[in-house]
Amino acid sequence: MQKEHSLSKNQKIIFDLIDKSGGPMKAYSILFNVQKKGIKAPLQVYRALDKLVEIGKIHKIESRNAFIACQNSSCQVSKATAFSICESCENVSEISNSKLSKYLSNFSDDSGMKYSKYNLEFFGLCKKCKSK
Amino acid sequence: MQKEHSLSKNQKIIFDLIDKSGGPMKAYSILFNVQKKGIKAPLQVYRALDKLVEIGKIHKIESRNAFIACQNSSCQVSKATAFSICESCENVSEISNSKLSKYLSNFSDDSGMKYSKYNLEFFGLCKKCKSK
DNA sequence: AACGTTATGTAATAATATAACATTTATAAG
DNA sequence: CTTATAAATGTTATATTATTACATAACGTT
Ligand SMILES: [Zn+2]
Ligand SMILES: [Zn+2]
Ligand SMILES: [Zn+2]
Ligand SMILES: [Zn+2]
Numbered sequence: 001m002q003k004e005h006s007l008s009k010n011q012k013i014i015f016d017l018i019d020k021s022g023g024p025m026k027a028y029s030i031l032f033n034v035q036k037k038g039i040k041a042p043l044q045v046y047r048a049l050d051k052l053v054e055i056g057k058i059h060k061i062e063s064r065n066a067f068i069a070c071q072n073s074s075c076q077v078s079k080a081t082a083f084s085i086c087e088s089c090e091n092v093s094e095i096s097n098s099k100l101s102k103y104l105s106n107f108s109d110d111s112g113m114k115y116s117k118y119n120l121e122f123f124g125l126c127k128k129c130k131s132k
Numbered sequence: 133m134q135k136e137h138s139l140s141k142n143q144k145i146i147f148d149l150i151d152k153s154g155g156p157m158k159a160y161s162i163l164f165n166v167q168k169k170g171i172k173a174p175l176q177v178y179r180a181l182d183k184l185v186e187i188g189k190i191h192k193i194e195s196r197n198a199f200i201a202c203q204n205s206s207c208q209v210s211k212a213t214a215f216s217i218c219e220s221c222e223n224v225s226e227i228s229n230s231k232l233s234k235y236l237s238n239f240s241d242d243s244g245m246k247y248s249k250y251n252l253e254f255f256g257l258c259k260k261c262k263s264k
Numbered sequence: 265a266a267c268g269t270t271a272t273g274t275a276a277t278a279a280t281a282t283a284a285c286a287t288t289t290a291t292a293a294g
Numbered sequence: 295c296t297t298a299t300a301a302a303t304g305t306t307a308t309a310t311t312a313t314t315a316c317a318t319a320a321c322g323t324t
Contacts, residue, residue, distance in 0.1 A: 008289090008290090008301080008302055008303085009302085009303085010302075010303070011302090026279085026280085027279090027280065027281080028279070028280075040304080040305085041304075041305065041306085042280085042281070042282090043281085043282075043283090043303095043304085043305085043306095044302095044303070044304075044305095046280090046281065046282075047302075047303080048302095051301095051302090062194035062195045062253070063194045063251065065279085065280065065281095065311095084241075084243060084245050084247065086245070087249075093243065095241060095243075097241055100239065103235060104252075107232065107254070109216075109227060109229055111216060111225065111227075111258070111259070112258075112259040113216050113218070113254075113256050113257070113258050113259065113262075114256050114257060114262065115216065115254040115255065115256040116255060116256045116257075117219075117254070117255040117256065118252060118253065118254045118255065119195065119252070119253050119255075120236075120250060120251070120252045120253075121194070121250065121251050121252075122239070122245075122247040122249070122250045123247065123248060123249040123250065123251075124245050124246050124247040124248045124249065125245070125246060125248075126243070126244075126245050127243070127244040127245065130244075130245075130246065140270080140271055140272085140320090140321095141271085141272085142271075142272070143271090158310090158311085159310095159311065159312080160310070160311075172273080172274080173273070173274065173275085174311080174312070174313090175272095175273085175274085175275095175312085175313075175314090176271095176272070176273075176274095178311090178312065178313080179271075179272080180271095183270095183271090197280095197310085197311065197312095
């Protein structure tokens with residue numbers, strides 16, 4: 001069951017934009033796109049992004065400084081994320097693989113550290129770019 | 133067997149600094165620390181960092197915008213990296229676990245994508261911080 | 265020596281992100 | 295409904311991270 005996080009005005013504007021774009025978006029590109037809706041300053045964007053990340057509606061692609069809508073309906077909180085990134089066209093998609101997530105969530109080594117979160121980014125060439 | 137990449141002057145200065153620090157360092161902190169050695173501009177630092185990453189002597193911790201010396205002697209090229217990061221003290225260490233690296237290097241899904249590289253970052257509390 | 269490649273020096277600027285402060289709006293308790 | 299509290303917003307300025315552009319020097323090979 002899904003806990004409803006009713007989004008605020010700015011959060012909704014920004015989430016809708018990212019979600020509709022279907023891919024990763026960068027903060028200042030988001031800013032540019034929402035200026036017509038009255039969001040004028042970087043901080044307004046970053047605040048909404050922070051919140052959206054916190055509640056798991058979007059994820060940050062760390063290697064690209066970009067944000068993407070969660071493509072996995074069951075991904076409530078951004079604690080276990082995995083992405084595949086094409087190094088040619090920069091297409092990004094969220095990997096939803098229960099074996100992988102189980103393997104990583106249960107991973108432990110001899111460091112005595114308890115891992116509560118992970119982010120994995122795979123790089124390569126997507127089908128389209130490979131065949132070029 | 134290890135291919136020798138003889139480092140240039142700036143590369144050596146910067147690698148030695150990061151290596152001796154024993155942890156992750158940020159680019160502008162590196163810059164500050166090497167100014168007495170004649171490296172005066174950000175670009176000089178970033179160029180050396182780029183090269184050091186390329187040849188696998190250091191890795192970038194993407195979630196922290198920081199660079200750490202490779203702690204894994206067999207890690208020639210930065211194609212398969214995994215780190216554990218303490219969210220309290222920001223201690224970072226490179227995970228060297230052959231089962232994990234084998235699992236991830238062989239990972240494939242139904243996307244048709246061939247992965248040639250990955251970066252994994254685990255987050256949690258280190259032993260020290262956990263016991264506080 | 266001549267050539268191509270790699271590294272360096274320097275200045276300017278672009279791109280990403282946060283600090284600080286004032287105000288407003290939403291939520292919940294009494 | 296009122297008051298208290300937390301969450302969100304607006305605005306300006308600034309900090310941090312990274313790259314562009316161009317000129318010069320050092321290195322490795324033939
Ligand atoms: Zn997700
Ligand atoms: Zn592609
Ligand atoms: Zn390594
Ligand atoms: Zn710690």
